[in-house]
Every structure is written in C-alpha cells, then in structure tokens.
Amino acid sequence: MCGSNPTKINHQTLKSTILAGVALGLISFASSNVLAQGSAILEEIIVTATKREESLQDVPISVATMSGERLNSLFTGGEDILALANRVAGLYAESSNGRAAPRFYLRGLGNIDFDLAASQPVSVIMDEVVMENVVLKSFPLFDLENVEVIRGPQGTLFGRNTTAGIIKFNTRRPSHEDSGYIAGSLGTYTTGNLEAAYGGSLSPDTLAARVSFVYRTRDNWISNGFTGEKDVMGEFEEIAGRVQLLWSPNDDFEALFSLQARSMEGTAHIFRANVFTTGSNELNQNFDRDVVYFDGGDKNPQSYDGFGATLTLNWDIGNTTLTSITSFQDADGSSRGDIDGGAIDFAGTATVPPGITFDPGPPVSFPGFIPFPSVSEDGADTDQFTQELRLASDTTGPFSWQVGAFYFDSSLMVTTDSFASFGFVSTQDTIVEYENTTWAIFGQGSYDVSDQLTLTVGVRYTDDEKDYQVLQFPQLWLDLGIPTFIAAPISVQDDEVSWELSANFAATDNSSVYGRVSSGFRAQTIQGRDVAFLETPTVAIPETITSFEFGYKADLAGDRLRLNAAVFYYTIDDMQLSIIGGASNTNQVVNAKEGEATGLEVDLEWLATDNLMFTLGFAYNDTEIKDPTLSTVPCGSGQCTPTDPVDPNDPAKVLIGGNPFPRTPETSWNFSARWGTPVGSNGEVFVFTDWAFQGSAVMPLYESLEFNSDSQFEGGLKIGYRNLEDNWEIALFGRNITDEENVKGFIDFNNNTGFVNEPAIWGIEVRRDFGN
Numbered sequence: 001m002c003g004s005n006p007t008k009i010n011h012q013t014l015k016s017t018i019l020a021g022v023a024l025g026l027i028s029f030a031s032s033n034v035l036a037q038g039s040a041i042l043e044e045i046i047v048t049a050t051k052r053e054e055s056l057q058d059v060p061i062s063v064a065t066m067s068g069e070r071l072n073s074l075f076t077g078g079e080d081i082l083a084l085a086n087r088v089a090g091l092y093a094e095s096s097n098g099r100a101a102p103r104f105y106l107r108g109l110g111n112i113d114f115d116l117a118a119s120q121p122v123s124v125i126m127d128e129v130v131m132e133n134v135v136l137k138s139f140p141l142f143d144l145e146n147v148e149v150i151r152g153p154q155g156t157l158f159g160r161n162t163t164a165g166i167i168k169f170n171t172r173r174p175s176h177e178d179s180g181y182i183a184g185s186l187g188t189y190t191t192g193n194l195e196a197a198y199g200g201s202l203s204p205d206t207l208a209a210r211v212s213f214v215y216r217t218r219d220n221w222i223s224n225g226f227t228g229e230k231d232v233m234g235e236f237e238e239i240a241g242r243v244q245l246l247w248s249p250n251d252d253f254e255a256l257f258s259l260q261a262r263s264m265e266g267t268a269h270i271f272r273a274n275v276f277t278t279g280s281n282e283l284n285q286n287f288d289r290d291v292v293y294f295d296g297g298d299k300n301p302q303s304y305d306g307f308g309a310t311l312t313l314n315w316d317i318g319n320t321t322l323t324s325i326t327s328f329q330d331a332d333g334s335s336r337g338d339i340d341g342g343a344i345d346f347a348g349t350a351t352v353p354p355g356i357t358f359d360p361g362p363p364v365s366f367p368g369f370i371p372f373p374s375v376s377e378d379g380a381d382t383d384q385f386t387q388e389l390r391l392a393s394d395t396t397g398p399f400s401w402q403v404g405a406f407y408f409d410s411s412l413m414v415t416t417d418s419f420a421s422f423g424f425v426s427t428q429d430t431i432v433e434y435e436n437t438t439w440a441i442f443g444q445g446s447y448d449v450s451d452q453l454t455l456t457v458g459v460r461y462t463d464d465e466k467d468y469q470v471l472q473f474p475q476l477w478l479d480l481g482i483p484t485f486i487a488a489p490i491s492v493q494d495d496e497v498s499w500e501l502s503a504n505f506a507a508t509d510n511s512s513v514y515g516r517v518s519s520g521f522r523a524q525t526i527q528g529r530d531v532a533f534l535e536t537p538t539v540a541i542p543e544t545i546t547s548f549e550f551g552y553k554a555d556l557a558g559d560r561l562r563l564n565a566a567v568f569y570y571t572i573d574d575m576q577l578s579i580i581g582g583a584s585n586t587n588q589v590v591n592a593k594e595g596e597a598t599g600l601e602v603d604l605e606w607l608a609t610d611n612l613m614f615t616l617g618f619a620y621n622d623t624e625i626k627d628p629t630l631s632t633v634p635c636g637s638g639q640c641t642p643t644d645p646v647d648p649n650d651p652a653k654v655l656i657g658g659n660p661f662p663r664t665p666e667t668s669w670n671f672s673a674r675w676g677t678p679v680g681s682n683g684e685v686f687v688f689t690d691w692a693f694q695g696s697a698v699m700p701l702y703e704s705l706e707f708n709s710d711s712q713f714e715g716g717l718k719i720g721y722r723n724l725e726d727n728w729e730i731a732l733f734g735r736n737i738t739d740e741e742n743v744k745g746f747i748d749f750n751n752n753t754g755f756v757n758e759p760a761i762w763g764i765e766v767r768r769d770f771g772n
Contacts, residue, residue: 040610041559048170049150050444051128051157051390051402057553060456060504060514062566064088064603067146069688070615070672072183073718077735077761078191078216078236081138084167086668086692088149089601089617091167094663096745096755097335097378098268098302099236101134106151107568108597108621108664109164112700113578115529115587116380116414117434121164121522121543121576123154127171127258129310129327130158132410132436133382136329139262139306140240143197143212145170151601152568153547155498155520156458159406159440163520163545163572173256174208174246176201179771185733187763189234190219198770199244206249213241221759222270225353226293226343233292233299236266256312261305268302268335269745269755273342274357274368276706276752278639283741286356286367289759293353293366295345296375297338304333319395325388334379334415341753342370370751371637374585377417378529384410398448408438413471418532430532431472438464438523444500452506458499464523464542465493470531477534486536490528494542496521511554518547522576527589540576540589560607569598575625577701583636583652585749592627595661611676618669623661625701631655634702635748641705656701665695665711682725688718699746706752712742714757720765727769735761 045056049063056063066088074083081102085093092105096114103110104122111120116134123130124137131137141147148168158166172179180198185191192215199210215238222233240262248254275287294300310327343350345364352358358366365371390404412434444458470487500518507513521544528537551566575595579588604616631653634642644654660666670693676686693713700707715738720731739760747753 040607042555042562042605042607047148048168049148049166052392056564057512057555057562058504060454060502060516060551062151062549062551062564062568062601064149064151064564064601064617065146066149067144069674070690071144071147073688073690073716073733075141075216076185076193076718076733076765077187077758077763078193078218079735079758081141084147086694087670087690089603089668089670090151090599090619090621091149092663092665092668092694094744096269097134099238099264099266100138100268100302100304100333100335102138103134104137104164104167105663106149106164107570107599108623108661109572109595110661110663111576111578112580112662113527113587113589114580115527116378117412117432117527117529118578119161119522119525119576121161123158123162123166125158125166125168127169127310128312128325128388129308129329129386130408131329132161132384132408133331133380133412135304135331135333135380135382136306136384138304139260139308140214140216140238141169142195142214142240143172143210143242145172151566152516152549152570153498153500153518153520153545155518156442156444156460156500159442159460159498160438160462160464160496160521160523163522163543171242171244172197172199172210172212174199174210174244176205176208177772181767181769183765183767185763185765187733187761188759189221189761190217191761191763192217193765200771206247208246210244211242213239215239218266220267221290222267223291224294224299225291226295226350233267233270236264238262238264238266252316254314258310258312259308261307263305264333265301265303268300268337270300271337271339271341271747271753271755272367273340273370273753274639274751275754276640276746278752279641279705281706281708281710281743283743283754283756284357287741287756289741289756292341293343293356294338294341295343296373298336300335300337302333302335304331306331316394319393321392321394323388323390323392325386327386328383330383332379332381334377336377336417337375339374339376339747339753340370340372340750341747342367342751344370344373368751369639372750374750377415379415380412381415382410382412384408399445401443401445403443404441406438406440406442408436410436412436414529416529416532418474428474428476429472430470430474432528432531433469433471434526434528435467436465438462454504456500456502456504460498461495462498462521462523463493463495465491466524466526467491468526468528468537470528473531482534486534487531490526490537490539492524492526492539494524496542496544510556510559511552514551514553516547516549516551518549520545520547525576525589527578527587529587533585535584535586535588538588538590540591541574543572543574543576543591545570545572562603562605564603566601567599568601571596577625579632579701581636581700581748582633583749584633585636590630592625592630594626595623596626597621597623597661613674615672616669617671618667620667621664622666623664625656625659625661628655628657630657632701634700634704635707637749637751639752640707640748643703643705654702659701659703660698662699662701663697665697668692668694676722679721682723684722684724686718686720686722689716691715700748707746707748709743712740714738714740714742718765728767730766731764733763733765737762
C-alpha cells in the first residue's frame with residue numbers, strides 16, 4: 001500500500017512495471033540460452049512430510065521447500081521468522097507483537113487474534129516437536145537444513161490444530177564429518193547478523209556433536225516527535241544457540257539430544273495513529289516511517305527468553321524402527337505498547353508538528369482525533385511437555401506402515417496490564433492461566449497396488465482437554481463491586497477422529513498425479529483475555545475440515561525443470577473466528593457455520609543454464625465465510641467506514657457472511673533468480689534476487705474502506721563473489737530494496753491506527769563454509 005500522494009502512486013506503478021520487465025527479461029534471456037544448458041541437473045529434494053524420508057516428488061501431498069541461499073538470504077538484514085511471508089506459495093505470516101508472536105496462514109486459513117493464548121490452524125514443527133504457543137513459534141531460524149511447508153490438513157500424522165497445514169523446520173544434525181560455517185553482515189541502522197555453526201566427531205563412529213548460534217541486532221532509528229527524543233525506538237537484540245549430541249553405540253540404536261535457548265530484547269510493534277483518512281486505505285500525511293508521536297508505552301519495550309530440550313531415540317528392531325521423541329519447551333516475557341499510537345496533550349503545552357492532522361480539543365490530540373489514551377502490556381509464561389512413540393516398518397515390500405501415540409501437556413499464564421492496573425501496579429494486573437492436555441493414537445499404511453499406483457490410508461483419534469482460571473482479578477474491580485462471575489473457571493473437553501485417503505499414480509518415470517481426501521480439526525478454544533476489561537470469556541467448539549486435493553508433480557527437460565501443482569477445495573464446519581477490537585476492544589472467539597475455499601498452488605524450479613537458476617511460486621485462494629446470520633461490531637472509533645450490511649437484529653453490528661477469510665489475498669506469488677559466471681580458475685561472481693508479491697486483502701472480519709491492504713511486494717538483492725576452492729564469499733545485500741511502505745496491520749477501536757513493514761536495509765555480508 002502506498003501513500004495518497006499521486007506522485008507516489010505513479011512511482012509505485014513505475015516500480016511494479018520495471019520489476020515485471022526485469023523478470024520477463026531474465027526469463028527471456030534464459031530461454032534464449034536453454035540450448036546451451038550444460039550437464040547440471042536439479043538435485044533431488046528429500047522431505048519428511050510423512051515422518052519418513054521420501055523424495056518430494058513421491059509424496060502425495062502439496063509440499064514446498066526452501067533451503068540454501070534462497071532461505072539464508074532472507075535473514076541477512078536481521079529479519080525474524082516473518083521473513084517467510086509469501087516466500088512460499090500460499091504462505092503468509094504477520095504479527096502485532098514484534099518478534100515474539102507470529103501468526104501464520106496457509107491456503108487462506110489462519111487466526112488474526114493477537115492474544116498470547118490464541119490457537120492457530122497452522123502448526124509449527126521444529127525438529128519433530130510441535131511448538132504450540134505463539135511465543136514458542138517465534139524461535140529464531142538459523143543453521144537449518146531446510147524448511148518444509150506442508151499444505152492442507154495433516155490431522156493423521158501430526159494431529160490437531162493443523163487444519164491449514166504445517167511449517168516444518170529441520171535443523172542440521174550432527175555428523176561424523178567436520179562441517180560448519182560462519183557468516184556475518186552489517187547494514188543500515190547498524191543492523192547486524194552473525195551466525196556460526198560447527199560440528200563433527202567427538203568419538204569415531206560413536207559420538208558426534210554440533211554447536212550453532214545466531215546474534216541479530218539493530219540500533220534505534222525511530223524518533224518520538226511528542227517528547228522530542230531522537231532515535232529512541234526500533235531496536236532489537238537477539239541471541240540464540242543450539243547444542244546437539246548424536247550417540248550411535250551400534251548399528252541398531254542412536255540417541256540425539258538437543259538443547260536450545262534464546263534471549264531477545266527490543267522494541268515491539270510501532271503503532272501509528274490515524275495514518276488512514278476516513279474513507280481511504282492509503283497512508284496519509286500523518287505517516288512518517290522515522291517518526292511517531294507517543295505519550296505513553298515507555299518506548300514500546302519487548303523482552304522474551306526461551307529454553308528447550310529434546311531427546312530423540314531410534315531403535316532398529318528387526319524390520320521395524322521404534323522412535324521416541326521427548327521434549328520440554330519453555331518461554332516467558334512481555335511486550336508493552338502505546339496502542340492508540342499518538343498523543344493527547346492534557347497539559348496544553350505541546351506544539352503540534354506542522355503537516356499532521358490534529359484535534360484542537362481541549363485536550364489537543366495528534367495525529368488526528370484520539371478520544372482516549374490506551375497503553376497495555378501483555379506477558380506470557382508458558383511451558384509444554386510432549387512425548388511421541390512411533391513404530392514404523394522398515395522394509396522394501398509393497399506395504400509400509402506406522403503406528404504411534406502422542407501426549408501433550410502445557411501451561412500458560414497470561415498477564416495483562418489493563419486500565420485497572422494504574423500503570424505498573426502489578427497487584428492490579430489480570431493474570432489468567434490455561435492448561436491443555438492432549439493424547440492421541442494414530443496409524444497410517446501405504447500399499448503399492450502396482451508399480452505405478454500407491455494407496456495410502458490413515459486415521460487418528462485425539463482427546464483434548466482445556467482448563468481456564470483467573471489467578472488474579474484486579475482488586476479495583478472487587479472494590480467497585482464488579483461481579484466476579486466473569487472470572488469463574490472454565491473446563492472444556494472434546495475428542496475427534498481425523499483421517500486421510502490418497503492415491504499416487506506414476507504416469508511416467510518422471511511424473512505423477514495424485515488425489516488426496518483428508519480431514520482435521522482445530523481443538524476447542526477458550527479466550528479469556530477480556531476478563532481484564534470486564535468482559536466474560538468466550539469459548540468456541542472445535543472446527544473440522546474436509547479437504548479435497550489433486551496434484552501433478554514432474555521433473556522435466558532432462559531433470560532441469562521441476563513443476564509441482566495442486567488444486568484444492570475444502571469446507572470447514574464450525575469455523576473458529578476471532579473478533580478483535582471493535583467498539584469494546586474485545587478478544588472473542590465465535591463459530592461460523594461454515595467456511596469454504598477453492599485454490600491453486602504452483603511451485604517451479606528451473607535450471608535454465610548451468611549458471612542461471614529460477615524459482616517461481618504462485619497461489620490462488622477464493623475463500624468465503626458462509627454464515628448469513630453471523631455479525632460483529634465494526635470499528636469503535638467512528639472514524640472508519642464499514643461496507644457490510646447492517647444486522648437487522650442489532651443495528652450496532654454488521655453481517656460478515658459472504659466475506660473472504662481475513663488476511664487472505666486472492667493471489668500471491670514469489671520469484672527468485674540466481675546468475676553466476678566463473679572468474680579465474682576457482683571463483684564466481686553471482687547475482688541473486690528474490691521477490692514476494694500479494695494481492696489486496698481484507699484485514700478484519702468485516703469489510704471497510706480503511707482496513708484493507710492494496711497489492712504489496714518486497715524484494716531482495718545480493719551481488720557478490722564466491723571462492724569455490726576455499727568456500728568463502730563476500731557480497732553486498734539489500735532487503736526491501738525499493739523501500740516499500742506496506743501496511744501490515746491495524747487497530748480499529750480508538751482511531752484509524754496502522755503499522756507497517758520494515759524499512760530498506762542495505763549492507764555487506766561475509767561467509768565462510770567449512771567441511772562438507
């Protein structure tokens with residue numbers, strides 16, 4: 001989204017045209033040189049989407065992967081996990097909680113709730129361990145083997161809360177061959193990124209280890225125009241590390257032990273008051289990327305720490321493998337923010353800066369009209385224990401199978417500083433606790449009916465229980481006689497069966513088609529944050545999904561072109577939706593009768609010549625909330641313009657049936673290209689560029705003229721030299737190289753508040769790889 005200045009709009013259009021021309025030019029250049037391809041071919045990609053190591057082309061599921069330069073380049077500018085947004089077809093990520101609590105969307109399905117207790121339909125798996133809470137999902141990415149994005153319900157092998165799919169992070173395991181790397185970059189705003197890893201044998205063929213760490217930092221670069229302080233927000237400092245030990249005393253047993261930890265401090269998201277003019281979704285004259293006007297929030301600080309330990313055991317027992325995965329994960333911290341994003345001058349001494357809108361009051365408020373100040377702080381203290389046991393066949397016969405059991409137990413305490421807290425009076429904070437216990441049993445089998453046809457069937461039974469209680473209710477509410485029934489404990493339990501059936505047909509030696517029907521569910525949800533604001537907690541029953549998927553996978557042009565495509569259709573019964581903000585600034589969960597989506601995904605890799613490589617991803621999502629009576633209260637500020645029909649039973653609400661799923665663009669695509677040319681006998685000069693695009697999207701459940709995003713894009717660039725003999729490189733890099741000002745979120749209860757993406761970062765990177 002761009003600003004309202006016509007010159008800026010024309011500039012945006014010009015940039016889009018130039019970028020399209022560059023992409024077409026590169027493809028045209030590649031096409032003209034395809035006859036001089038050479039002998040290189042695309043490498044086989046191994047994935048673990050079925051909890052087995054299989055070729056990507058053999059798995060009857062829509063899976064996309066990222067690894068190597070294409071993945072590592074995303075983080076050269078200090079980016080966090082949100083850098084994955086739109087870098088894989090159909091995957092989106094966003095947050096209003098800084099670097100601490102990402103929200104993921106796949107095939108249009110996600111959850112817009114910012115609360116630290118919110119559940120998500122996209123599961124994050126790190127080294128075979130589910131990271132359930134949003135804070136655990138934010139663990140920084142480094143020393144990765146690859147990322148697998150597994151689209152569609154994965155309820156059989158991975159269980160609940162996977163109705164949209166899975167993002168699976170696989171770190172590099174220890175081996176008995178010495179290997180490692182060190183990479184460092186320095187860029188704009190003193191942005192730094194330092195990564196290092198090294199591993200090898202501690203005892204030949206018996207004990208191996210790998211140690212890795214990352215350090216990312218940035219200086220303050222945002223000034224506070226209300227207080228006159230220069231460069232007081234925008235910083236972050238994050239350090240994380242991992243230690244792994246692999247013990248293999250004999251050929252029939254191995255144990256992998258992993259410890260990881262992180263510590264992060266910095267600035268949470270920066271909210272900007274009235275950057276949308278009523279009737280428009282374009283950034284207006286109140287927006288300045290480098291300046292805000294805060295009268296509270298204590299500079300929006302954020303701090304989180306985390307720790308985790310995982311033990312994975314594998315026994316070879318005859319023609320089977322027994323696997324045990326035991327893990328404990330813990331994280332705690334908090335974020336504070338000036339939620340209204342502006343200033344209210346009660347003293348009458350502030351001078352309104354020129355060029356921004358204001359309300360003359362008294363009291364004076366700016367930017368624009370701000371009816372009341374809003375500052376809040378939320379903190380999470382969460383831990384989880386998981387245990388999985390799995391027995392899998394290990395034969396080359398036509399039938400393969402696996403069965404298993406899973407146990408999950410978690411605790412989460414959320415502390416909210418509301419207007420009853422008097423700023424920092426901790427005894428007035430609201431503290432609520434969530435307990436969640438889950439157990440499941442599952443099985444899956446695949447049978448080769450012929451050399452060409454393989455059938456797979458799977459089923460899982462899950463029992464899920466959630467408990468909620470208020471540990472601390474503000475004494476102020478008790479003194480004022482506020483009824484305490486809103487703080488009563490809640491307990492909900494349900495059990496569900498998930499299943500899948502797929503058929504994979506090898507049409508040729510290099511191509512296959514598949515069909516998959518699958519189901520899954522998102523467990524019941526309790527949303528209790530509103531207790532801090534005198535609202536009753538809400539409960540949503542489980543949502544269940546039935547998905548139909550048909551796909552085509554092929555290695556073409558002599559294994560130089562890989563094309564994978566899938567079409568899908570799914571319906572969700574009792575779809576869980578989050579009502580956020582509005583007139584009462586609530587966090588509520590509701591069930592819509594049904595949700596429906598149809599879509600398409602395409603993943604393409606093309607080694608056009610030995611020196612030129614392209615990737616392309618495209619996704620189309622047509623989504624609809626199907627509930628003619630479901631309604632919600634739109635913005636509470638009175639400064640936005642809802643366009644949905646008014647609910648005839650409650651004129652304060654609007655009907656949202658027929659609306660698309662929130663944060664879901666109809667189209668999104670990504671593109672990357674790498675070109676290199678030899679220099680001397682052992683060197684290479686290379687250029688790498690990557691781009692992500694998404695179409696317009698509605699941000700809340702309701703539609704309005706203000707809270708929707710226009711088409712957006714971001715691009716990266718890397719130009720460097722690599723020494724192929726000694727495995728080192730030096731490169732200039734840029735992230736968001738056209739300095740796009742893309743709106744990433746909104747707050748609607750107080751004024752037309754918005755927040756945007758990260759600025760352009762330019763810098764230099766040096767990297768050295770060791771061993772294999």
